[in-house]
Amino acid sequence: MQIRTFRPSDEAAVIALWERAGIDRPWLDLHAEVAEKRRRDRSLFLVAVDHAEIIGAVMGAYDGRRGWVYHLAVDPPQQRRGLGNKLMEALEHRMLRLGVRKVNLQVRADNPGVASFYEGLGYVDEQLTSFGKWLGRRHDPQDSELD
Numbered sequence: 288m289q290i291r292t293f294r295p296s297d298e299a300a301v302i303a304l305w306e307r308a309g310i311d312r313p314w315l316d317l318h319a320e321v322a323e324k325r326r327r328d329r330s331l332f333l334v335a336v337d338h339a340e341i342i343g344a345v346m347g348a349y350d351g352r353r354g355w356v357y358h359l360a361v362d363p364p365q366q367r368r369g370l371g372n373k374l375m376e377a378l379e380h381r382m383l384r385l386g387v388r389k390v391n392l393q394v395r396a397d398n399p400g401v402a403s404f405y406e407g408l409g410y411v412d413e414q415l416t417s418f419g420k421w422l423g424r425r426h427d428p429q430d431s432e433l434d
């Protein structure tokens with residue numbers, strides 16, 4: 288298993304992985320997100336590859352103040368084998384090299400199991416309420432999206 292920077296040829300496999308892992312949401316345009324990610328912080332978009340198959344991915348970002356973690360996913364049959372930890376550690380390492388001092392991430396309220404995963408890595412629930420607003424795009428308020 289190898290963790291490396293995302294390559295354009297990985298796109299279809301990464302999006303399929305995100306779909307299998309339940310990351311996709313009706314309001315997300317994952318192809319557009321990947322295209323945008325290729326224009327900035329490319330070193331923070333990581334994939335885990337095993338025997339030429341993408342089995343994990345995470346999209347990190349650095350906004351100049353904080354590091355952010357998006358779309359961390361491990362292929363369901365590969366979960367609970369330490370890969371999520373390895374991906375996060377690799378991402379944190381790369382962020383540190385870019386000068387990131389603090390990493391933030393959001394967890395959906397309907398995904399409580401993942402809190403233990405992040406707590407195990409030293410992340411703390413900071414008891415903040417997340418606000419968001421779509422710009423220039425209609426949005427269904429029924430969708431309780433986080434990103």
Ligand SMILES: CC(C)(COP(=O)(O)OP(=O)(O)OC[C@H]1O[C@@H](n2cnc3c(N)ncnc32)[C@H](O)[C@@H]1OP(=O)(O)O)[C@@H](O)C(=O)NCCC(=O)NCCS
Pocket residue numbers: 308309310358359360361362365366367368369370371372373393394395398400401403404405407
């Ligand atoms: C969250 C996710 C990336 C974790 O990846 P993983 O490879 O399974 O995680 P690891 O094997 O490194 O887990 C390390 C530890 O985290 C904890 N943990 C991981 N998943 C957990 C879960 N679903 N419930 C409770 N604890 C969990 C456990 O303590 C685990 O150690 P253990 O297996 O020895 O008990 C993976 O479950 C996943 O892709 N989920 C679907 C997508 C998702 O929710 N992404 C996060 C969006 S915020």
